[in-house]
Amino acid sequence: MRILTAALMTETNTFSPMPTGWAAFEEFGIQRGREGLTPGVVTAPMLLWEELARAEGHEVVHSVATFAQPAGPTVRAVYEALRDEILRDAAEQGPFDAVLLLLHGAMVADGYDDCEGDLIGRLRDIVGPSVAIGAELDLHCHVSPAMARGADLLIAFKEYPHTDGLDRARELYRLVVDTAAGEVRPVLGLHDCGMVGLYFTQTPSMRAFVDGMSGLERQPNVLSVSLAHGFPWGDVPDNSAKVLVYTDGDAPAAAAHARRLGADFWALRDRVAFRGLGIDEALDRVASAPPGLVVLADTADNTGGGAPGDSTYVLARLLERGMGGACLGPLWDPVAVGFCHEAGVGGELDLRVGGKACSASGQPLDLRIKVRGLSQDLRTPSYSAEIVSLGAAAWIEIVGADIHVVLCARRMQGFSPMVFTELGLDIGALRIAVVKSYNHFYAAFAPISAEILHIAGPGAIMGDMAAIPFQKRSADYWPRVREPASI
Structure with missing residues (x-):
């Protein structure tokens, strides 16, 4: 069996003012299979697929592997160039029996509201109807009709933070290879929940729901179950939470399972929806928190959701209220980082x-x-334990305030306490740590935190899901309306 793999990933905040161009992809690297792949966050599933395939005697051809930090829509020429390189590899290096893709599911480019559906559809035209195509998706994906129609299998992460990427890659490999071999015949049941929001899978209600999905997968004839949460800040028609259930040839069962899970998720809506605090409300809560480090998530400035990462709202309030014993980061400011490196430590x-x-x-x-600490290349683990780079960085202390800030030259959210500790800052001696992230910080910070609070705005990422100014996405969704007609 011959298998083609590729990865083309970015999450698009259509309200972000920052275009996603060549530099955004090149910052994280554009790898090409013919040149060999080096291990990393994006290539890890592709290298796993290669390992699994070779163990079974299959041949793997890798195409493009690239990722860009979430921001605004991808420049049209950039998307088309990367897409067309994958399509050329499919046409020139085929024939193939199977295609394995690592995609985000919420990528938007100028002129393309559904990049994944466009890519999958064009690949289908090249490889033909009998070739098995599967895609692993971030759970913050928009599942479009074109994606569902073009792929034999769409499997999304189950966890947020996304700690199960390789587990889902392994699952996708097995099912796609078995589909190509004629051993299973996946059919999709898809249910639109009519909800726009963010849902943290570490909370009790979401934990139970995710465990229920995994339990359903153990039933006879059920191949895969996913909840596509959707990405709230993507103004596209298909932005909505959706349940995907694949069964082996049993379309009525797939549809029934998807409807039931969708109804279960709808029933949880008030318990699982994100509700953050105002800045002053969160800072007021610090006084009543248990002894130890209180972590405040600055969700509105999360670069992982397309925000710049350089907002000053929380820092300004810490200063205005005289709340020392605090640190904040990472704050994106390449100019300030450069000045700090010129000044040197001390x-x-x-x-x-x-x-x-x-x-x-x-x-x-x-x-x-x-200037208290410097790094030419600050590196920390991400949510998946892969190492990410924040580029040149500086730890600064605001004179007379006992407030510490980590500045970075590369846009990146704060995944780990190492964003502070690698520069020498002992956050265990502080009362407050403000982390620019939405939820991917949680697993690493929870063990050292007395309490974790989420701040909702102000900033580039609107926390009120009912007020997002959609133009292309219908207003018929919860929580904007209590009972959407679409469900």
Whole structure:
């Protein structure tokens, strides 16, 4: 059996002012199979597929593997160039028996609201109707009719934070290879829940729901079960939570399972929906929190959702309220990082920090700071334990305030306490740690936290799901309306 693999990933916040162009993909690397793949977050599933395939005597051909940090829509020429390179490999290096893809599911480009559906459909035209095509998706995906029609299997992460990427890759491999061999015949049951939101799988209600999906997969004839959460800040028609159930040739059973799970998820809506705190509300809660480190998630400035990562709202309130014993990061400011490296460790200077990317970033802050630590390449584990780079970085202390900030030259959310500790900052001696992230920080910070609180705005990522100013996505969704007509 011959298998083609490829990875083309970014999550698009259509409200973000930052275009996603060549530099965004090149920052994380554009790898090509003919040149050999090096291990990393994006290539890990592809290398796993190769390992599994070779153990069974199959041949693997790798095409493009690339990722861009979430931001605004991808530049049309960039998307088309990367897509067409994958299509050329499919046409010129075929024939193939199977195609395995690592996609996000919420990628939007200029002129393309559904990049994944476009890519899968064009691949289907090239490889033909008998070739098994499967895609692993981030659970914050928009499942479109084109995606469901073009692929034999769509399997999304079950966990948020996304700690199960390789588990889902292994599952996809087995089912796609078995489909290509004629051993199973996947049919899809798809249910639209009519909901727009974010759902943390570590909470009790979501944990039970995810465990229920896994339990259903152990029933005879059920091949795979996914909940596509959707990505709230993607203004596309298919933005909605959806349940996907694949059975082996039993379409009525697949549809019935999907409807039942969809109804179960709908019944949980008030318990699982994200509700954050205002900045002052969160800071007020610090006083009543148990002794130890209180972690505040600055969700509205999460680069993993397409925000710039340079907002100053929370930092400004910490200063205005005189709340020392605090750290904040990572804050994206390449200019300030450069000045700190020039000054060197121990240097003291007046520094303008943050508030540079757009109006949602707030006002820049003019601070007297001392450089406490520097790194030419700050590297930390991500939610999947793969190492990510924040580029050049600086730990600064605001003079007279006992507030510490980690500045970075590469846009990245805070996955791990190592974003602070790698520069020498002992966060265990502090009361407050503000992390620019939505939920991917949770697994690493929970063991060292007395309490974790989520702040909802202000910033580039709107926390009120009912108020997102959609133009292409219908307003018929919960929580904007209590009973959507679409469900």
